[in-house]
Amino acid sequence: MSEHSDRFFWPVRIYYEDTDSGGVVYYANYLKYMERARTEWLRSLGFEQDELIAKEGILFAVRSVQLDYHLPAQFNDHLHVGVEIVESGHVSVTFDQRIYRDDERRPLLCTGQVRIACLDAVTFRPKRFPEALLPNA
Amino acid sequence: MSEHSDRFFWPVRIYYEDTDSGGVVYYANYLKYMERARTEWLRSLGFEQDELIAKEGILFAVRSVQLDYHLPAQFNDHLHVGVEIVESGHVSVTFDQRIYRDDERRPLLCTGQVRIACLDAVTFRPKRFPEALLPNA
């Protein structure tokens, strides 16, 4: 079994909009790439977030993030953004997300731990995650 | 009467978030600065947009923009963003917006013509602007 067996990857191309005058990707933007990858991972499982709100009455909210920056991405880079659930409770899950540049193994640019809560779309109170989203459900 | 007599100005400081790897402000961001200045001009007249939606049932939507880029802004620049209504109808107004760097006269970095519609906040149909917002009301 490879280390990557459970990991979903989503490609992200870097445009000028992503960079800053330091010549590299602006560090807050990695949070956007991680979210794009989580959104596409959800879609790959058959979940659309606008339908989850409208039909299931649930939405997801980011509770905390921990980001470590290892190497900067630059204009025109083609990134591989990984998604994997590393911890799951009834009302929140934690994703381990890794961003690589050349392929899905190296070099490692940025790692993130993102904790997401599942909320009732009307009351904003914690609600159980749909079972199908959780590992080994 | 000076050319600037009717013009409201709002200061904008440039941070790394505003720049791109070309070393200057990313050109789409000037639209944000123009909107900050329109928002503060409204506030200076006593209008808060969240209250306009909640109490008056109206909101503003950008219908078109024309931007001309003359000189680029850079990290740490302190800009002066001007707001002036140049044309007003019942359901839309056009702003002339000029962005200067060192003071409110020069150098001129960017000019914009921004047409805004007033909409009913529920039906999204055109609605009359509040009289107090229009010149010579």
Add this chain to the structure above:
Amino acid sequence: MSEHSDRFFWPVRIYYEDTDSGGVVYYANYLKYMERARTEWLRSLGFEQDELIAKEGILFAVRSVQLDYHLPAQFNDHLHVGVEIVESGHVSVTFDQRIYRDDERRPLLCTGQVRIACLDAVTFRPKRFPEALLPNA
């Protein structure tokens, strides 16, 4: 010959990062999607902008934009962003860009005219566009 014969299209997916609290895509962001499409059109012709700077000593700068907003895009929409040169001189070209939602014909959300200058990457003075980029070269 169809109207679309010369038009290059690039897909853009809308994420939360793209929207604002009005519930639709923030209007300045359409400039980003138009640039992504121009960048990918250049790439499809064999041009990478970082190589153009490093090897040819040229870069592109946006001189003016005219945007008209017809219908708003929303979260999860999958857009089709068109690129076509409508006017070309020695040192600047104008792109006509149209953004559609469901397919490459309708509905039309936003149209843009974007004028780009070709500059010497060192002196920032106007420079001739590479011939291969121009129509009927």
Add this chain to the structure above:
Amino acid sequence: MSEHSDRFFWPVRIYYEDTDSGGVVYYANYLKYMERARTEWLRSLGFEQDELIAKEGILFAVRSVQLDYHLPAQFNDHLHVGVEIVESGHVSVTFDQRIYRDDERRPLLCTGQVRIACLDAVTFRPKRFPEALLPNA
């Protein structure tokens, strides 16, 4: 001695550009507000980052961030973004940053721990922080 004795605060107004279709501030944007506050804190001490690069040959790079989201900010909110150094070594410092809404004490919206490295602007190797930036220097 008050808890706030060493803390610098910078005000941030929320505009549409800051929000997302969930109706609140997009969570990646808090990193921008924290950086604006660090930049203004540096400026209050007499340091301009463009001059630090040009004259001292040093720049600052974000190495890691830990963010916890407590309550969301909304359109038109006026935030107070705090800056305080909580740990400092020779080549990196950690900031504790707290974002409040109504005043500089409550409600608490977001907390961040941001670790910044000082780098040589040419070689990008670690370099000592200017003494004047460190507490009890």
